[in-house]
Amino acid sequence: MTNDELRVSADRVLARLVGDTTGTARLREDQWRAIEALVADHRRALVVQRTGWGKSAVYFVATALLRERGSGPTVIVSPLLALMRNQVEAAERAGIRARTINSANTEEWETVQEEVAAGAVDVLLVSPERLNNPDFRDHVLPALSASTGLLVVDEAHCISDWGHDFRPDYRRLRTMLADLPPDVPVLATTATANARVTADVAEQLGTGGGLTQTLVLRGSLDRESLSLGVLNLPDAAHRLAWLADHLDELPGSGIIYTLTVAAADEVTTYLRRSGHHVASYSGKTEDADRRAAEADLLANRVKALVATSALGMGFDKPDLGFVVHLGSPASPIAYYQQVGRAGRGVEHAEVLLLPGREDEAIWRYFASLAFPSEEQVRRTLDVLAAADRPLSLPALEPQVELRRSRLETMLKVLDVDGAVRRVRGGWTSTGQPWTYDAERYAWVARQRAAEQEAMRAYASTTECRMEFLRRQLDDETAQPCGRCDNCAGARFSVDVSAAALQTAQGELGRPGVEVEPRRMWPTGLPAIGVSLKGRIPAGEQAAPGRALGRLSDIGWGNRLRPLLAPQSPDGKVPDDVANAVVTVIADWARGPGGWASNASDAPNRPIGVVTVASRSRPQLIQSLGERIATVGRMPLLGTIAYRDDRVDTRVPRTNSAQRLRALDGALTVPPALVQALSSSDGPVLLVDDYTDTGWTLAVAARLLRQAGAGAVFPLVLAVQG
Incomplete structure (x- = not known):
């Protein structure tokens, strides 16, 4: 078959893929160049093109042509379940039989492998994590490498630790690349790679052979359908109120990105209470719920998914009308990738960034x-x-x-x-x-810091925003777009209604988060000299507790982060915080099973307050305990203290076992507190500043239970996460 005949066949497959019945569908020139390199020349190629350009068409068309020539199945390494599901559906439209091996279909793995061996599968999608699963790596991968007709690395920027979304599992591809027969073509695709990442990925595709082995096709990253804008609003309540007031003005359906799971939950709850049809989507969302949320967005049954970066790559809805970021990502490259979900099949889509003051704290956390x-x-x-x-x-x-x-x-x-x-x-x-x-690690850290500075500049620039993003990705063709708010003027007012603002302030100001107690000791404690294992006896466990808020949320988190930051000075608990804690306690007491409820199994009212000693915030915790005791009309019984013979218990809160090793034998119940507890078997409130691993509360509660407390209710200002 000549290359001209191959081109005709390629366009025919494209028509099936896109559902074109007129026979007019034609590949872009660079799409054809990539397919020609893969099918006719069996080369390795890296395609860096904007979202919506048609990178998937390259590997599906190449797959169909290679399979017609008797090649083995295509293996696509793909990072996210949403992306896999979209790719399977696209393959089926082109008459290509696609199957997946990932964490959500373990019961199908054996059947899928048998189908691959029988030649009944054209495309096998695998997650990068599978590549280093011992059974898959040792028993499946060798045979797969030997039979593969085309290897595709999707979201290839993940290979490079210079990139914004480096994933170590992707580096395992070097082994697979090295084991492939020399005539097996390889395609890597991404929409988000600057010049350095492009060179790094191209070199890895060549497995050390230099850039000459890899065909690099890099195009303009302009997205003519996107209108970019930034709205600077005073605080989180104004940003939520803006969404409630203006969400219906945004075209079609879309995505509202948040930086944390807690924020996604908060925004979803608020928008639903404001009458909007939205769904939450994060790394903690169950797979079945994710599938349902994706289906609802695809069918326009919801106005938006409120999502974390778990929806960051590959979700394919060509008519997505808008992307709003409630909080700024730490990288302009990551931002470009996420906004690229919008406007792939429509003439106009709105992209809005609503930065917040909590963004920097969240950046610092992920940088740690x-x-x-x-x-x-x-x-x-x-x-x-x-x-x-x-x-x-x-x-x-x-x-x-x-x-x-x-x-x-x-x-x-x-x-x-x-x-x-x-x-x-x-x-x-x-x-x-x-x-x-x-x-190298220091350089990567400096690169991350530079990316954060670039996002600050993006939010404040008076120049073209699309040109700014394209230059961040080293697009040498970047020029003013004529569409963004700086080029064409702002399209949305920052005004919010008094009613929406009041509701948002009430939602974000609503205090109270449940704190689940620890019920099992960590595995492996005896190996480090701590003689604890298995389930914590019921008579030594803490009861479910409460916190004022999460440090990662956009409500009380914004108030508590400065108060509890390591560099913040110690002092008495502020009035607004203390009053909110009192509200938490009152709601807690009246809630299901609370000591002020009418439930027959409700515990007795706490007999007093116990604080946890602190070397960094003694005034804060002591004053909080005193305030609770005064308002609750109960005594401040005493403080769980650190033993004087322990050198220093201020160890990093790294993991559960290390934290417990530091706490083992470090805390003590003073005699006066033991006497107070032994005279009554009633419950106590245990007060601390915040909880991260949860083990300080667990150890303190165990000691109090052993000293005679009937139950221990932990109460903290904040939970980490």
């Missing part, structure tokens, strides 16, 4: 999750090297000062670097030498 220090990495390697068996994450966690999610990410990087290996049962050391690349 960067690659750990060399000391922490070496400690992990030493523990693995000394072990006589593979260590699971729960077994390894007590021995290192890292939270599980951060520990797992670090291990994945070390796995790619060859220092550790994931096997059945956990992780092992390979014994291979490993160098801590401090210079």
Whole structure:
């Protein structure tokens, strides 16, 4: 078949893919160049093109043509379930049989693998995490690499740690690339890669062979349908009120992005109470609920999904009419990617950024999750090297000062670097030498800081906003768009109605978050000298508690973050905070099972207040305890103290096991408090500033229960997360 004949066949497949019955559908020139390189020349190609350009058409058309020529199935490495579902549906429109292997369909894996082996599957979509699953890596991947007709790496910027969304699992692709037969074509696609990320990904596709092995097709990143704007509003209540007043003015249906799960929940609740049809979508949303929310948005049964970055890549709704960000992402590249969901199949879509004062605190939190220090990495390697068996994450966690999610990410990087290996049962050391690349990690940290500064500049610039974003992605063709608020004038007023503002203030000012007690001791405590394991006895557990708010929310979180920041001076509890705590207690007491309810199984009224000693905020906690005791007309019984013979218990709140090791034997119930508790078996309120891991409250409650307290109700100002 000549290349001209191949082009005719390619356009025919495209027509099936897009549902064109007139036969007029034609590939873009760069789409054809990529397909030609893959199908005719069996090359490796990197396509960096704007969202909506048609990158998926390249790999589906190439798949159909390669399968006609007898090639094996296409393997697509795809990062998100929403993206996988969209790709399966698109493949079916073109008559391409697609299946997936991911965390949501484990019961189908064996059947899917059998179908692949039988040649009944044209496209297999796998999540990057599968690539280093021991069973998949050792038993499925070798055969898959040998039979693959085309390898596609979607959202390829995730390969590069220079990029905004680096994922260590993607680096495992280097192994698969190296194992592929030399004539198997490879396609990588992304809409969000600047020049450095593009070069890095292209080099990795060439597996060390240099850029000449990889065809790079990079186009203009302008999105002619998008009208960008920024609305600077005084506070979170005004931003919520603006949404309530103006959401129906936005075209079609769309996405409202928030920076945290807590904010997504808050916004969803408020907008529903204001009469809007919206749904919440985050990393904590159950898969079935995610599917339902996606379907509702696709069918325009909801005005918007209120989503975190869990919806950031791949969700495909061509007629999406708007994207609003309630809070600014930390990177203009990530922002460009998310707003790219809108306006793919319509002439006009609105893109609005509503930055908030809490944005910077949230940026700092996520920045704190960067690659750990060399000391922490070496400690992990030493523990693995000394072990006589593979260590699971729960077994390894007590021995290192890292939270599980951060520990797992670090291990994945070390796995790619060859220092550790994931096997059945956990992780092992390979014994291979490993160098801590401090210079590279520092550069990445500086890059993140520069991206944050760029987002501040984007929000305040008087120049063209689309041109600004395109230049951040090194688009050399960038020029003023003529559509954004700076080019064409603002299209939306910042005015909000008094009624919407009052409702928003009430919603955000509503205090009270339930604090779930700890019920199980962490795994592996005996290995670090703490003789606790299994379930915490019911008679030693804390009862469900309450907090004034979450540090990550946009209501009380905005008030509590400055109060509880490490650099904030200690002082008496502010009146507004104390009054809100009293409201929380009153609602708590009257609620289901509360001590002031009519429920027959309601606990007795607390006999008094106990505080937790603090070296950093003694005045705050003491004054809060005194205020609660005075208003509640109950005695301040005393304080859970730190033992004088303990050197320093102010350890980082890293993970559960490390926190418990620091707390083991560190707290004590003074004699006067023991005497007060032993004279009555009634419940007590346990007051602290905030809870993160939850173990200070659990240990203090255990001691109080052992000293005679009938029940312990924890009460804190804030919960982390």
